[in-house]
Amino acid sequence: MVPHLVTALTGPINELEQRILDSTPAIERWFRLEWMEHTPPFYTAVDIRNAGFKLAPVHTNLFPGGWNNLTQQMLPLAVQAAQAAIEKICPEARNLLVIPQNHSTNTFYLANIAQLVRIFHMAGLNVRVGSIDPAIKSPKKIELPNGDTVTLEPVVRTKRRLGIKNFDPCTILLNNDLAAGTPGILEDLHEQYLLPPVHAGWSVRRKSNHLRSYEELSKRFGKLLGIDPWLINPMSTRAEGVNVADGRGIDVLTSHVDAMLTKVRRKYKEYGINEKPFVVVKSDTGSNSMPAITVRDVKEVEALTRKSRAKAGGAAQGVGADEVVIQEGVLTNERVHDGVAEPVVYMMDRYVVGGFYRVHAERSSDESLKSPGASFVPLAFSDSAHLPQHGAKPGASAPNRFYMYGVIGRLAMVAASYELEATDPDAEVYE
Amino acid sequence: MVPHLVTALTGPINELEQRILDSTPAIERWFRLEWMEHTPPFYTAVDIRNAGFKLAPVHTNLFPGGWNNLTQQMLPLAVQAAQAAIEKICPEARNLLVIPQNHSTNTFYLANIAQLVRIFHMAGLNVRVGSIDPAIKSPKKIELPNGDTVTLEPVVRTKRRLGIKNFDPCTILLNNDLAAGTPGILEDLHEQYLLPPVHAGWSVRRKSNHLRSYEELSKRFGKLLGIDPWLINPMSTRAEGVNVADGRGIDVLTSHVDAMLTKVRRKYKEYGINEKPFVVVKSDTGSNSMPAITVRDVKEVEALTRKSRAKAGGAAQGVGADEVVIQEGVLTNERVHDGVAEPVVYMMDRYVVGGFYRVHAERSSDESLKSPGASFVPLAFSDSAHLPQHGAKPGASAPNRFYMYGVIGRLAMVAASYELEATDPDAEVYE
Numbered sequence: 001m002v003p004h005l006v007t008a009l010t011g012p013i014n015e016l017e018q019r020i021l022d023s024t025p026a027i028e029r030w031f032r033l034e035w036m037e038h039t040p041p042f043y044t045a046v047d048i049r050n051a052g053f054k055l056a057p058v059h060t061n062l063f064p065g066g067w068n069n070l071t072q073q074m075l076p077l078a079v080q081a082a083q084a085a086i087e088k089i090c091p092e093a094r095n096l097l098v099i100p101q102n103h104s105t106n107t108f109y110l111a112n113i114a115q116l117v118r119i120f121h122m123a124g125l126n127v128r129v130g131s132i133d134p135a136i137k138s139p140k141k142i143e144l145p146n147g148d149t150v151t152l153e154p155v156v157r158t159k160r161r162l163g164i165k166n167f168d169p170c171t172i173l174l175n176n177d178l179a180a181g182t183p184g185i186l187e188d189l190h191e192q193y194l195l196p197p198v199h200a201g202w203s204v205r206r207k208s209n210h211l212r213s214y215e216e217l218s219k220r221f222g223k224l225l226g227i228d229p230w231l232i233n234p235m236s237t238r239a240e241g242v243n244v245a246d247g248r249g250i251d252v253l254t255s256h257v258d259a260m261l262t263k264v265r266r267k268y269k270e271y272g273i274n275e276k277p278f279v280v281v282k283s284d285t286g287s288n289s290m291p292a293i294t295v296r297d298v299k300e301v302e303a304l305t306r307k308s309r310a311k312a313g314g315a316a317q318g319v320g321a322d323e324v325v326i327q328e329g330v331l332t333n334e335r336v337h338d339g340v341a342e343p344v345v346y347m348m349d350r351y352v353v354g355g356f357y358r359v360h361a362e363r364s365s366d367e368s369l370k371s372p373g374a375s376f377v378p379l380a381f382s383d384s385a386h387l388p389q390h391g392a393k394p395g396a397s398a399p400n401r402f403y404m405y406g407v408i409g410r411l412a413m414v415a416a417s418y419e420l421e422a423t424d425p426d427a428e429v430y431e
Numbered sequence: 432m433v434p435h436l437v438t439a440l441t442g443p444i445n446e447l448e449q450r451i452l453d454s455t456p457a458i459e460r461w462f463r464l465e466w467m468e469h470t471p472p473f474y475t476a477v478d479i480r481n482a483g484f485k486l487a488p489v490h491t492n493l494f495p496g497g498w499n500n501l502t503q504q505m506l507p508l509a510v511q512a513a514q515a516a517i518e519k520i521c522p523e524a525r526n527l528l529v530i531p532q533n534h535s536t537n538t539f540y541l542a543n544i545a546q547l548v549r550i551f552h553m554a555g556l557n558v559r560v561g562s563i564d565p566a567i568k569s570p571k572k573i574e575l576p577n578g579d580t581v582t583l584e585p586v587v588r589t590k591r592r593l594g595i596k597n598f599d600p601c602t603i604l605l606n607n608d609l610a611a612g613t614p615g616i617l618e619d620l621h622e623q624y625l626l627p628p629v630h631a632g633w634s635v636r637r638k639s640n641h642l643r644s645y646e647e648l649s650k651r652f653g654k655l656l657g658i659d660p661w662l663i664n665p666m667s668t669r670a671e672g673v674n675v676a677d678g679r680g681i682d683v684l685t686s687h688v689d690a691m692l693t694k695v696r697r698k699y700k701e702y703g704i705n706e707k708p709f710v711v712v713k714s715d716t717g718s719n720s721m722p723a724i725t726v727r728d729v730k731e732v733e734a735l736t737r738k739s740r741a742k743a744g745g746a747a748q749g750v751g752a753d754e755v756v757i758q759e760g761v762l763t764n765e766r767v768h769d770g771v772a773e774p775v776v777y778m779m780d781r782y783v784v785g786g787f788y789r790v791h792a793e794r795s796s797d798e799s800l801k802s803p804g805a806s807f808v809p810l811a812f813s814d815s816a817h818l819p820q821h822g823a824k825p826g827a828s829a830p831n832r833f834y835m836y837g838v839i840g841r842l843a844m845v846a847a848s849y850e851l852e853a854t855d856p857d858a859e860v861y862e
Binding site: 004024025026028032033035073075076077079080081087091092094095122123124125126351400 | 434435455456457458459460463464466467504506507508510511512514515517518522523524525553554555556557781782831
């Protein structure tokens with residue numbers, strides 16, 4: 001079910017990976033049964049870190065950009081998956097409206113929008129791009145460096161429907177993470193499908209909810225594989241009233257960091273892992289309100305706030321978040337062109353359709369790679385999927401090293417599905 | 432929804448093709464709505480003939496071989512489609528048993544079986560090959576020229592289930608068209624899925640049923656496109672008690688051929704088509720009981736039987752079928768390496784996953800290409816799907832010339848779905 005993509009890692013297959021490869025039929029069956037009971041998010045991208053001894057998702061994006069970073073070869077897969085999603089959700093659909101991020105003059109981001117338009121156009125829909133950015137007052141055609149063109153048109157809201165001039169969509173695809181809040185224009189749409197739902201937006205979503213869902217699932221999945229769930233789950237806690245910028249609640253943060261480092265140290269000792277534990281502190285809300293900060297020692301926490309305050313000129317601005325997540329850090333031991341790399345798995349509906357490596361030459365293996373200077377290396381399809389591997393069972397194919405990433409990516413997607421069910425404001429509750 | 436494959440035809444887009452391309456959103460929606468009401472065959476291959484002025488399916492195979500003739504690039508699409516099919520039909524499946532044709536020592540055919548095993552293995556199932564050929568009494572491992580290996584194992588029947596030693600499948604995939612009749616071993620399986628159902632086998636199926644379903648659908652589809660359904664439908668009639676080999680019922684055949692040639696001539700005149708009409712006479716049953724015979728003139732019918740009798744040494748053997756179909760012949764104007772070619776569209780569940788050209792250098796454009804000497808040229812994915820075409824609307828992609836084949840292939844698949852519903856012996860009838 002996971003396409004065979006060429007990964008950077010080529011070393012020997014370790015115990016965890018072998019366990020995942022050997023359990024393929026059980027794993028695929030497990031996912032099939034999950035999707036009988038639960039609805040996958042419309043599309044999902046998951047950042048994954050592979051420490052070798054441990055493999056875990058570190059970020060689950062429900063409004064993925066970066067579709068332009070996938071290879072052209074993945075296009076047919078994405079189109080087929082898009083068709084499956086449309087068939088299930090809105091078979092009678094004719095017109096699709098894509099809503100991009102606001103203030104999006106970034107041509108890389110717009111190339112992502114052009115790619116989404118292409119995917120849904122090839123899936124057989126009329127597709128147009130409607131901006132909810134108040135600055136867009138008339139159609140704006142933008143030529144992109146890759147030869148693509150995107151036309152942003154202002155949305156038009158009527159009493160019950162959202163569209164653009166002369167275009168009444170039955171389905172609206174959000175590629176806007178609503179971090180700034182859900183605009184009224186998206187509310188009370190009674191006769192249109194809005195995908196993903198607004199409660200998947202960052203103004204409502206909490207990373208801690210997702211991590212809790214994922215932790216529960218990793219326990220069940222660990223049982224299926226016969227492994228310690230820690231091997232696929234990054235531990236985490238949550239703290240409120242913390243602000244790195246102005247130093248508020250720093251004692252709370254310090255004690256959380258200390259406790260988490262101790263827990264990680266204990267696990268490393270249990271498994272004989274000779275690495276330095278670290279934690280990552282990030283905002284529980286929004287995707288950009290505070291960059292993820294790596295903390296290797298509890299002493300660093302206070303230094304962090306001082307540094308932060310100095311940077312901000314003493315004022316309580318810059319990085320800051322009242323609700324934070326303190327997460328076990330997961331090393332990444334993949335390298336692409338000597339740069340530290342982490343795979344990002346792209347899914348449409350239930351299907352893994354492609355992936356790329358996020359690479360950062362100036363970051364170390366315990367730091368977030370999501371920062372200026374990151375580049376993207378698409379994962380190519382393996383053409384040798386049909387070649388029997390030397391020493392393998394006759395008739396066997398070369399192992400798909402991307403498979404485990406596809407499994408962990410989908411596990412995070414199932415967690416997002418549980419998370420969205422639990423936070424659905426319109427959920428029917430049977431008591 | 433139809434992958435962009437590179438076709439042999441590169442000339443200008445004619446009116447029919449343009450109509451199909453322009454109607455893409457309406458066509459895709461039409462298919463989505465059909466699949467809400469009807470179940471697609473598990474897998475389907477459709478032979479298509481493109482005369483330029485007319486485009487029609489000429490054979491719909493519900494037990495397709497030839498999966499090995501598709502490119503490796505189509506593997507991910509086929510795997511994803513297989514997964515979708517399994518999810519829908521038997522999500523709880525673990526083990527899949529593939530049943531090949533009997534007497535299959537042909538390594539091309541076995542390479543097809545190896546490819547099917549690969550597809551369903553990659554979709555996450557345990558797959559083994561169980562032969563219902565009584566000659567297979569113990570596991571037989573066959574090495575194929577391409578490096579693949581197939582192990583044929585004898586099936587074991589218990590009271591309620593079919594399997595092989597130490598392998599109890601929940602799902603059985605037939606790649607055996609049951610032309611020789613449905614063996615008892617496949618009957619009364621109450622706790623296993625048998626796909627496709629036995630009534631899709633050639634001992635039950637009639638081409639005329641399929642053609643009638645297709646004709647009905649072509650009328651509805653023609654309305655959708657605003658075209659004469661004849662442009663996508665090969666006219667046909669059916670005759671009983673006809674045997675080309677011994678000359679029985681040859682007067683009936685002659686009158687049918689005459690009437691059909693007249694009907695085609697009238698249509699050609701209506702459209703100003705300057706081609707010689709012809710009809711194809713073929714068995715209504717089985718796929719191999721009688722080769723398709725091209726008849727260009729009613730006088731040829733009697734000559735045919737004389738020739739046939741001479742060939743068979745005067746005895747009433749060789750080609751022969753009591754029930755025959757007299758079908759309007761459709762020219763193919765595609766050429767690959769100077770050979771006459773016709774596209775074959777491969778589908779898994781609702782999805783077009785690939786195709787190839789059947790090419791025959793020694794046949795003319797009004798003859799069947801299904802005969803010794805035919806070769807297969809896989810259709811590659813177009814890598815230029817994202818390149819805007821010169822003179823095209825900005826943002827538009829190069830037209831997918833394979834699209835119309837995918838549409839007609841799927842239309843024949845919908846017809847097969849109707850056909851299987853109508854002939855289902857277990858259908859619940861509500862009166």
